[in-house]
Amino acid sequence: MSDHELQALRVRIDSLDEKILELISQRARCAQEVGRIKMATLKEGEEAIFYRPEREAQVLKRIMELNKGPLDNEEMARLFREIMSTCLALEQPLKVAYLGPEGTFSQAAALKHFGQAVVSKPMAAIDEIFREVAAGAVSFGVVPVENSTEGAINHTLDSFLEHDLVICGEVELRIHHHLLVAENTKTEKISRIYSHAQSLAQCRKWLDAHYPNVERVAVSSNAEAAKRVKSEWNSAAIAGDMAAQLYGLSILADKIEDRPDNSTRFLIIGNQTVPATGDDKTSVIISMSNKPGALHELLIPFHASGIDLTRIETRPSRSGKWSYVFFIDFYGHKDDPLVRDALEKVAQESVGLKVLGSYPNAVL
Numbered sequence: 001m002s003d004h005e006l007q008a009l010r011v012r013i014d015s016l017d018e019k020i021l022e023l024i025s026q027r028a029r030c031a032q033e034v035g036r037i038k039m040a041t042l043k044e045g046e047e048a049i050f051y052r053p054e055r056e057a058q059v060l061k062r063i064m065e066l067n068k069g070p071l072d073n074e075e076m077a078r079l080f081r082e083i084m085s086t087c088l089a090l091e092q093p094l095k096v097a098y099l100g101p102e103g104t105f106s107q108a109a110a111l112k113h114f115g116q117a118v119v120s121k122p123m124a125a126i127d128e129i130f131r132e133v134a135a136g137a138v139s140f141g142v143v144p145v146e147n148s149t150e151g152a153i154n155h156t157l158d159s160f161l162e163h164d165l166v167i168c169g170e171v172e173l174r175i176h177h178h179l180l181v182a183e184n185t186k187t188e189k190i191s192r193i194y195s196h197a198q199s200l201a202q203c204r205k206w207l208d209a210h211y212p213n214v215e216r217v218a219v220s221s222n223a224e225a226a227k228r229v230k231s232e233w234n235s236a237a238i239a240g241d242m243a244a245q246l247y248g249l250s251i252l253a254d255k256i257e258d259r260p261d262n263s264t265r266f267l268i269i270g271n272q273t274v275p276a277t278g279d280d281k282t283s284v285i286i287s288m289s290n291k292p293g294a295l296h297e298l299l300i301p302f303h304a305s306g307i308d309l310t311r312i313e314t315r316p317s318r319s320g321k322w323s324y325v326f327f328i329d330f331y332g333h334k335d336d337p338l339v340r341d342a343l344e345k346v347a348q349e350s351v352g353l354k355v356l357g358s359y360p361n362a363v364l
């Protein structure tokens with residue numbers, strides 16, 4: 001390519017950037033106006049709801065449908081995710097709690113779901129995230145609920161039994177673990193590997209093959225593991241890209257998770273119910289009396305209505321020895337007539353039914 005052609009393309013890019021800038025500014029002014037209308041139309045005692053997950057899901061899906069490349073749909077949606085995130089911050093900056101410290105996969109999930117313009121607040125434990133949201137100190141919380149390799153995150157399920165919060169969204173994150181070392185680590189003398197117990201489990205086979213005799217130490221988070229390695233010359237950490245960058249560690253071995261599709265699903269918890277988008281999921285907790293065939297009976301109404309269940313987990317109910325509750329996720333919104341019918345029947349058969357929330361299927 002000649003200098004002349006390069007120059008011409010750069011002039012074109014400058015002119016396109018000017019148009020994009022003008023359009024983004026116009027869009028931001030529209031969002032400000034939306035914010036003003038939301039405030040002006042409030043009834044007495046009502047609080048303005050600026051964040052609208054159902055609308056955000058629609059915007060992102062529409063962009064993916066309209067996109068003709070060369071950027072792929074996910075990349076394009078991610079750009080719009082950030083534009084919307086900054087537009088929302090003009091209406092009202094969102095505060096979101098996640099499982100800290102900084103650099104955890106939970107923080108990555110929060111930023112993936114809400115965009116970089118949120119104010120994210122690290123919490124020390126899952127239960128604290130629930131409490132922070134319940135107390136109104138933050139608008140939303142992001143909690144891990146299941147991992148494709150290791151299964152349910154029981155702390156999160158149990159917290160739903162203790163708090164009255166609503167699930168307003170979900171986000172799935174591909175989890176790539178790396179073996180990280182600090183500048184002063186003697187890599188041939190590593191005698192200890194720190195990580196969260198879940199991450200150690202997700203890399204078990206790799207560790208057995210490469211570091212069979214090295215002590216594995218479970219700590220409260222991957223980011224905490226990364227932090228510790230900074231000051232120890234004989235240890236390494238298993239954590240992700242964010243932690244590596246934040247704590248200035250280098251990657252000794254990358255993508256060491258045993259399963260290449262290793263992913264974690266996170267839930268967004270808050271206080272606001274979300275209207276239907278036409279592509280939603282619902283999560284419920286059901287307790288049944290302790291009798292033979294209880295689970296079968298509970299599933300009949302879902303089957304009869306053709307509702308597609310995506311997950312069932314069982315947890316001790318905490319209200320009696322050997323009694324259990326079922327956490328069930330399925331496609332559909334609680335206001336869909338078919339879902340409403342099925343839930344009415346389930347309520348009749350069960351001892352207790354609690355709808356944790358209906359929310360848009362994860363777009364990104």
Ligand SMILES: O=C(O)C(=O)C[C@]1(C(=O)O)C=C[C@@H](O)C=C1
Nearest residue numbers: 031034051052055056084087088
């Ligand atoms: O449509 C709205 O209600 C808006 O506030 C605008 C907007 C956007 O930028 O598109 C911003 C934040 C909401 O979460 C959803 C959408």
